[in-house]
Amino acid sequence: MIRLILNILWFIMGGWLSGFLWLVGGAILALTVVGLPWSFAAWRIASYSFWPFGREVVWAGEVTGKDVGCFGIGLNVIWFVFAGWYIALSHILIAVAEAITIIGIPFALKDLELAKLAMLPVGATIRVKP
Template sequence: MIRLILNILWFIFGGWLSGLLWLLGGAILAITIVGLPYTAAAWRIAGFSFWPFGKEVVSRESLGMSDVGTGGVGLLLNIIWFIFAGWYIALSHLLIAVAEFVSIIGIPFALKDLQLAMLALAPVGKTVVEKP
């Protein structure tokens, strides 16, 4: 019940915008040839941005998934992502988290923004799973 309330509050106070921006970014990436490998990661992050409570970010390798997002190719893709998009997306989530930490009621939301910031730094090779 708490997760549902937190997700509804998150969605109302900005989660919808964050998720839509990640969806739009993924769609723009899908249009380009070079951005195509990042599209799935952006859309996974969009789902997490819409409704983050009750979910966690894990490495695809830890789940036994071996694909382009793991290993050396994934590292290269994450470096390119960090240079062209990740650092400023992460910075925006970090600034929002600092503002949320100021109020005691905003701490759970700040923690989710910090998770989104970490995810924005290197999204390739990560996935979002439901917490038990």
């Protein structure tokens, strides 16, 4: 019940905007054939941005025991240089503003997870917490 309340508050207070912007960004990336590898990652992040509580980010090494490989690392480096750092910075700034209030701390923690996702989107999956 707490997860539902937190998700509803998150969605109303800006989760819808964050998720929508990730969807639009993924669609723009998909229009450019070169951006297809990142568009799927952006859509995963969008689903997490809409409804983050009760779900967790799992990195490739934690699930399969294998890293993302050279291709994935290259994609993450390119993403970080051209888009990831300033998207992550926006999530960090929002997290700082949320953390000022006690009630905003759970939201700040989710924004910090989104910042990490924004920096390195390739190789991350979202799953329901056990």
